[in-house]
Amino acid sequence: MAAQFQTTPLSDALVILGAAGIVIPAFARFRVSPVIGFILVGVLAGPKGLGSLVGEHPWLGYLTITNPHAIEPFAEFGIILLLFSIGLELSFKRLWGMRRLVFGLGAAELLLSALIVGGALFLLGQSWGGAAGLGLALALSSTALVLPMVGTTGPVGRSAFAMLLFEDLAIVPIIFFLGALAPQASGEGWMALARTIVLGAAVIGAMLVLGRLLLPRLFGQAARTKSPELFLSVSLLVVIVASLASAAVGLSAIVGAIVAGILIAETDYSNEVEVITAPFRGLALGVFLITVGMGLDVRQVAAQWEILLLALVAIVMIKAAVTFGLLRLSGARKAVAAETGLLMASPSETTLIVLTTAMAAGLISAETASFWTVVTALGLTITPLLARIGRDAARRVDVGADLDAPPQDLGEATPRVVVIGFGRVGRLVADMLTNHGRAYIAVDSNIDNVAAARRAGFPILFGDVSRPEMMDRLHLGHATALVLTMDDPVLTVRLTKKVRAWCPGLTIVARARDAGHAAELYRAGATDAVPETLEASLQLSEAVLVELGIAMGPVIASIHEKRAELRKEIMEHGDLEQEPALGRRRLRDALKQG
Missing domain, CATH: 3.40.50.720 (NAD(P)-binding Rossmann-like Domain)
Incomplete structure (x- = not known):
């Protein structure tokens, strides 16, 4: 009888497409964010939800994710496509004009948040190495969720993008830094970091030169065929090659995706590329959110809900206060500072990567990493709610501002x-x-x-x-x-x-x-x-x-x-x-x- 209900990879596809085609429209009908919908699908259909009952009820295999690791590459692809689309909205001129925001405001937000969070954890008994790892991990904010909500053109979007871009660029140095702090680490960690920076700069420089020469011709030929399939293939080829090139020298794949987007933004094809890749980006991002939900154990949340809630509230308050204060010091209006602060308050999908790195380096225990993984997943789940609260707060603190007016550069x-x-x-x-x-x-x-x-x-x-x-x-x-x-x-x-x-x-x-x-x-x-x-x-x-x-x-x-x-x-x-x-x-x- 069990053989009759033997599952295949198609059952995982059924869950994912079912979530995209049935569950998410149902959530949208009740004006609930699709982000929450996808995460809840991951909670229910994951190995810690209904998936744990497949042994007793084999037919549940058709309604659950039976191989979570098999869909992780698609989740990573969703993040890459998201950062690629963000690059499409930029230009070298605009990026250069934002350099002070990125390396000034962005660096200050990350480091100050990490210092306060890490310092608090050190006072609570965490080792200084573990406190540093946790502080840097929890100081990160979610590019995947924040930017689709606010874009990159308005005052809130520009501020959030500057901070998020610095965080994305800082992921690789953070990972090397935590490796160098490991008890068994040697001086080779710093040498590896320097080697990665040099090779990364060379690869990015090569992409900039080759992209300006080849991309207009490549997309021009694809456009002349009037084949949407070929145009889509070329678009995905460019982003995948750029991501693999940056990952091959030790940089994050998302760095290559951003560079590819910026290069295409300088051509005449950026609008069409963004439109034609949007369905894939949305579905792959949904897969990522499902994997986040699969990391949530409802039993653990129920058993530790008080301490988990306290930890989440503390992180949100610290990051919101830091971001609000820095933006006010930089001259932003109260409305912009309040909304941006709450948007940036929850942890990030990259927090999970840094937590894994800190655990592998021996800086934190597996139990500690598991606890903060749950906090991160909960934080991602409430990000749409924080965005809504941020908009309401902005209206209250700056009633006279025309918040709905489009920015002048739009x-x-x-x-x-x-x-x-x-x-x-x-x-x-x-x-x-x-x-x-x-x-x-x-x-x-x-x-x-x-x-x-x-x-x-x-x-x-x-x-x-x-x-x-x-x-x-x-x-x-x-x-x-x-x-x-x-x-x-x-x-x-x-x-x-x-x-x-x-x-x-x-x-x-x-x-x-x-x-x-x-x-x-x-x-x-x-x-x-x-x-x-x-x-x-x-x-x-x-x-x-x-x-x-x-x-x-x-x-x-x-x-x-x-x-x-x-x-x-x-x-x-x-x-x-x-x-x-x-x-x-x-x-x-x-x-x-x-």
Whole structure:
């Protein structure tokens, strides 16, 4: 009978995909953070939850994670993709401008938090080496959870990102430092650290040079194939190669992921890369959160809940106070300092790595490492709650501030026209908008069009608007109008329908192939649809009338009148006469009016 319920790796996939497809939407329906949902799935389906009952009830094997170690590489991949996406939002110029925040505020936050936490643990009886390891571990904050909540552009996001970036860069030195503190360590630990720093600098330098030379060509070829699969493969190849290169010389894999993201951010492909990798990033990050939940033993939490709660509250209060104080000293508003302080207050996923290193070095016992692992998992679980409390606290301490106003450097939120499609028609529309002083942003999925437009100085993004994520990034709620000029009738109608549902009051002007297509666009919600065939007839009529000596004013007036008549006819009756009779009829009517 037991053989009948023998599990396979597919049962683990069933749990993970079930969590992503069923549990998480259910949590979202009740406005509960997916982070908590994934962690609770890990608690229930992990070896310390229902998995512990598989021996008695073999059928539970289909509902539990039977091989936790097998999914750990996917969890690590989720963190790598997250840091890669963060790199996509940066640029070398912006990173250089943040150097004082990163190495000033970031270093001060990490070291001061570690000093206070470690000092408190030393006074409670922990050895000085163990106190140092625990202080550094618990001072770290969660990049994986914090940045997706606040981004990197607002005041809170910039401050949090600066501190988190320094922490990510400091992981490798921390690990070597703890190894050097080990009772059995020799002076080779410091030599290994110096060797890693030198090799790491060489590898990062090589990536910067090769990336600037090769990535535009590589992504350009992938974009020209118009194959989403190939473009995705190239994107994942770049991040994996960069991560492996940094890991091979002793650096953290996430350092390579950040560098790869920054390099791609300097190209025209960053928006499309971010959109196309988003589903993988979200699912892999969910796997990571499930592994965090698997580390929680409900029985241990129930047996030690008082001391665990006390430890968690102490860590949160210390880190929140340190971050708040440092931000206030640096000139940040109270609202920003309060929200950032609570966001950065819980431990990190990298805390688990440092705890393991400290235990392997003999600085802390296995029992101590297990205790603080549970505290860390609980801290990750309450991070969304801390974020919510932080937002509420920010509003209370700075009521007069416009917290919802977008930062000045967030160009997507600037009111402007969005032009989708930048061929001949799109460029002409852009020229006319420029002539009349109207701001706009263009989007095109043809990389050659984008490259040519960039060289000519047009503000344009490379991206595939058939993906909902790409449309979300255009912030159409802030747009003054949407102009659809693509030569794809089906996509034009589909986008018109979706955008009209999202933004009922937005002006949507669409290019139509013919009168029938224009009628479809009007039914889909277009404000105005311009059929190419009818416009060609009207322009031909105008040219003929002017050449016949009729004054320009009456000609233009009659053309406008005829255009309005045709628009009304299309909206009321749909398709008109088919070509070529249509063009001949419109020309004849125009000549008669002249």
